[in-house]
Amino acid sequence: MRCGVVTFPGSNCDHDVYHVLKHVLGQEVFFLWHGEENLKSCDLVVLPGGFSYGDYLRAGAMASLSPIMASVRRHADAGGLVLGICNGFQMLLESQLLPGAMRRNRTLRFECRDLHLRVERADLPFTRGYEAGQVLRMPVAHAEGNYVDSEANLDALEAAGRVVFRYSDPEGELRDEHNVNGSARAIAGITNEGGNVLGMMPHPERCAEEVLGNSDGLPLFATAVAGARAALETQAS
C-alpha cells in the first residue's frame, strides 16, 4: 500500500520510518515535501521525528503551518491514517489535530533512553498488533515530551479512551520515576475521536528490527499498513 513520509526542513527521522515501511515491511513509500499540498494519494501519512525548523520556537510550531498540513488535516478528517512520532506528535498538537500541548521535560534535559509503555488501547488501526495492558520497550529521544492540558480536557480525553500509551515500569505499573518527562497522567501517546490519528513521543521506528535488539515497534507499523488497506477497501466499496 502507499505510505507517505513528510520531510520538513529539520526532519531527521524521515529516513528511519521510510526504511521500516519500505525495507522491513515491503510497502510502497514516498517522501512528501512540506512545501507542497500533494499527498500522492497515500493511505498512511507519517509525520516523522526531528527538529523541524530547529524547533526554535515551540517544537512543531512552525512546521504545523506548512502547506502540507492542510492536506494532512483533510486526510485525517476523511478517516485516513496519520501517525505523528515525536516531533510529528508535537506538530499534531500544534495544528490541533490532537488536543493538549508539550512543555519541556521536567528534567529540563534532552532524554535519550529506552522506556516502557503500557498499551491502553489495542483496538486501533495502529495498535491491533498489541494486547491491552501489554508492556512495550521503546526508545525516547526528546526535550519537549511533557504532555499538558487542563484537568477538564484530560478527564475528557481519558473518558473517551483516547490515551493509547502510558509510561510505566517493566511490569506495567504507573510509577512516577518511569514518567521521565513528567507527562500529565504518564501520557506517551493519544489518538483522535476517530482513532485514525495517533501521536506518540516514543520512537517505534527505532525498535522495529531484531538486528537492533528490539522489535516492539514493528507491530504498530504492520497493523497500520493492514488497517490502511482495510480503510481503502471500505472506501472503494
Place this chain on the structure above:
Amino acid sequence: MSKKKETDQTIRARITVFPRPEILDPQGKAIAGALERLGFDRVSEVRAGKSFDVVLEGTTAEEAEAQLGKMAETLLANTVVEDYAVEILGTATT
C-alpha cells in the same frame, strides 16, 4: 509578498508569551529552586516566558497592533497553554 510601503513609519514592538497560570511551568519551577539554592531567599515564585522583539516597516501603529496580535495567535503563542501580550516599544519616521 512585496514590501510595498504604505507609510514611512518603522514600528518596534514586543510580544511577550507566558504559560497560563494553571499550566505547570517546569522551567520556572527549576529556576526558582536554583535561585533559592543561590541564596535568593525572598523569591517565592518564578514563571519562565518568551519575548519577541519585532520590527515592522511601512505601517501604522494601529495596523501594527492588529498584525502583531495575529502573529501571536497564529505562531508565537500556543493559546492552548500560553497567554500573550503585545506592546509597542516605539515608532520612528524615516
Place this chain on the structure above:
Amino acid sequence: MSKKKETDQTIRARITVFPRPEILDPQGKAIAGALERLGFDRVSEVRAGKSFDVVLEGTTAEEAEAQLGKMAETLLANTVVEDYAVEILGTATT
C-alpha cells in the same frame, strides 16, 4: 536561608533577556522567516528573547532591584552573549 520577613511587601518584577545585538540569533531568524511565509510582509526583523516573572516577598523595591540584577548576572542571563533588563511590575502590601 530562612525567609525572615523584613517588610510585608510583595514585589512582582520581570527580567527580560535578549541576545546581544551583534550576536547571531538563529531563533529570531527562523521566526522572521516563518512570519514572512505566513504573509506578514511588514516584518523586517525579529529577535527572540526570554522573560522571567519573579515574585519576591518581604522586601523593598530598592533591595529587590539589586537582588534581581544579581539573579540575572548569576543565573538568568549569560552575559557573554546576552543583555538583560529588570523591570518592577508592581508592589503590593499584604
Place this chain on the structure above:
Amino acid sequence: MSGEIKARPGEPQVDEQLAIDHGLTGEEYGRLRDLLGRDPSYTELGITSALWSEHCSYKSSKVYLQEFPTEGPRVIHGPGENAGVVDIGHGWVAAFKMESHNHPSFIEPYQGAATGVGGILRDVFTMGARPVACMDALCFGDIDAPRMRYLVDGVVRGIGDYGNCVGIPTIGGRTGFHAGYNGNILVNAFALGLARRDRIFTASASGVGNPILYAGSATGRDGIHGATMASESFDADSEQKRPTVQVGDPFTEKVLLEACLEAMRTGALVAIQDMGAAGLTSSAFEMAGRGGTGFRIDTDLVPRREAGLGPYEIMLSESQERMLLVAERGREENLAKVFRRWGLEVETIGEVTGDGVGRVLADGEEAAALPIDPLAQAGPLYRRPVAVPKDLEARQKDPEVPEPEDLSGTLKRLLGTPELGCKSWIWRQYDHTVRTNTMIGPGGDAAVLLLKGTPAGLAMTCDVNPVYCGLDPYSGGSQVVAEAVRNLACVGAEPLGLTDCLNFGNPENPEISWQFRECVQGMSAACRALEVPVVSGTVSLYNETDGVSIPPTPSVAMVGLVPDVSNLPESCFQQAGDRIVLLGEDASDFGGSAYLRLLYGVEQGRPPTVHLGTEERLADLLRFLAYEGLSTTAHDLSEGGLAIALAEACFGRASGHLAPVGARVHVDLAPRALFSETQGRAIVAASPENVEKVLEEAETLGVPAVDIGEVGGDRLVIGCDGGSIDLAVEEIHSIWSTALPRALGM
C-alpha cells in the same frame, strides 16, 4: 602580480607592530614583505596571519607529524583532505576526523562545544559523506574548580543540542576530570560519515572561469581571529581580546547538509569546502592551493548579517554554517536552485582564475592580491627546541603502593568517583539511537553501528590517558593507540584507521615540545606495530593558562570494521553460568594508576609499559573469539584494573536492555593487584561448553588465560590472596551510576 594596494579609509597603519599584534613574529612579517616585494595591505596581513597561524599552518608540529604511518590497503584519503577516508567494503567508504574547540568552549561552553560539533560535521559532509555518528572527547578540571560545573553542563548541552537537532547519533566518547584542565578544558569532537566509494568529493578548485558560490548563513563579525586566538595562550586579558562569540545554528546546518549532498548529485559541483577556522580565507586559499589555481572574490557580493564589514572582516569572519563551492561554469543555477529549495541563501561571489593569485575585491578595488602557492611555501616551519622536563625523574620514581585496608570499601570509593563512575548522565543527553543503526551505543568498550544492507558493522572508540602521557609521553602515546585497538577488538573489530586531536601546551616551551615529540613517536610506533594508519587529525597547541600547560592529551578516535555483526560480544555479562576467563598477566603496574591518583592523590611512577606484541596477540584472540561466537562478553582492563572491569561487566548495558548480574571469581593476586593497570589484558565470558575452546585458542595464540570464575547471582565476589570483595551488585551499581550527577550536584 599587482603593485601597491591602497589602504582603505579607517584601516590601521600596517607595520611590524600590527603584525605582531596579529600573532606573527617580526621575522615572519619580514618573510611576507620579501615575498610580496612591498608592504602588505591590512587585509593581506589579516589573511596571512591566519594562514600562518599555528592552527592553520601546523608550523610547530609538522616536522613530527610526518612520523605517523598514513598509508594502508584501505586508506583512500589520508591527512590533507577535510577528513580521512577509508574503504569499508561493500562499495562504501567512511570519512572521519576529530577537531578541537577548546578555547571557545572555555569562554562560552554551550556555543563553543556546539559550534565544535557543527564544524566537524561540515568537514565530513564536505567530502560527500553523510554523517552517521559523532563522538566527543572531553577533559574537564576538578569538578570543584571555579566555573567547572557550569562548564560541564554547558559543554554537554551544547554538544547534545547541536548533534540532536542535526540528527546525528552521538554514540561514544571519553570524559576525564583532572586539575590540569582547571584553566583550560578540552572539547574534541569526532564525526564519521558514509559515502559510496565512487561518490567522494574533494576540495580542489579547478577550471579557470568556473564560478565560486557562497552558500549558507550570512557573514557577521563572529570569531574574527579565532584561528590566531587558537594559537595563543590564555591570560587575564583574553577576555578583553575576545571576538564576537560564534553561535551555532544546527537547523541551518541540517538543511545545509541536505542541500550540499543533493547539490553533489547534480553533477554541476566541481569542489566544495566548509568555511571553518579562518573562514573564507582558509577555504578559498586551500581550495585554490589544491587545484593549483587562483581566485577572485568580490566581498561586496558576500551575504552579510550586519553593516560595516570590510574585506578584512569578511575574509576572517568565522560565522558558522557556511560553505564555499566551485560550480561548473554555466551550471551554477542548478546548484543555486537546490540551496534555495532548502531555504538557504546562495550567491556567486567570484571565480576561479589561472594566475595562482588570490584576489580579494571590495568597492571595485583590490584589497588583497596574494600569490597562493608561494605564500604557502614561504609559511614558517619550526623544529622547536626540546628539553626533558626537569622534574621528570622525580615524578617517575616508583611510588609507595599501600595495600587497601578495606577491599570492598576501596572498590566502592573508586566506583563512586566521577572519573570511574558511569557517564550516562552525559550520553543520555545525546540522541544515540537516531538513524536506527546503533547496535551498541555508549557504555561499552566500543560502539557499533550496523551497516544496513550488509552483514558488517562499524566500531568506534575514543581514548586517551593524560596521566600516563604526563608521566611518560612516549609510552602514554603508545598506550592510547593500544587501548583503542583493544576496545575495538572486544567487539570483534579490525582497526581501519584513526584520527587524533593532539592537545598540548605552549610549544615555545622546550619541555612541551619534548612531550609532543615523545607522544607522537610513541603513537607512531604503536600505529606501525598494530597496523593502524593515521588518516586525519588536528593539533591544538597553546593550551595554557597563566603559564600553566595542560597535561599532554593526544585524544584518539579509532574506527574498526566488524565483518559480521550476528554475534557481537557485549562488554557486560549476559548469561548466568557463563565462565569468566582473565586474559593477560598482571605485572603490578601502579604508576599513574587511578588507584593511587583517586585514593591517595599520588600521580607518580612509570605508567604501565606497553608490549605491542602482547597487545597484538590479545587483539587477535579477542577478534577470533568474537568471529567464532565463542565469547558472550569481552571487556578490556583499563583504568582501575581488574576489579573495576569486573564490576562494570556486572552492570548490564545502560543503553540497552541487559540487566545487571553478579559474578563470583578468584584470582591468585595480592589484594592491591586487583587495581593494577597492567596493559594487554581483558576479561571474556563464555558458555561452559565453549570455555575449553577459549582457553585452547588463547594457548595457541600465546595469550595467558585463566578461568577465574562464573557469572551469576546478585553479588560481585572477588577472592584473592589474603582478602576478598563481596558486594551486592545493586548497591555498587547505584553508587556507580549516580557518581557523576552526584558530583555535579545535578
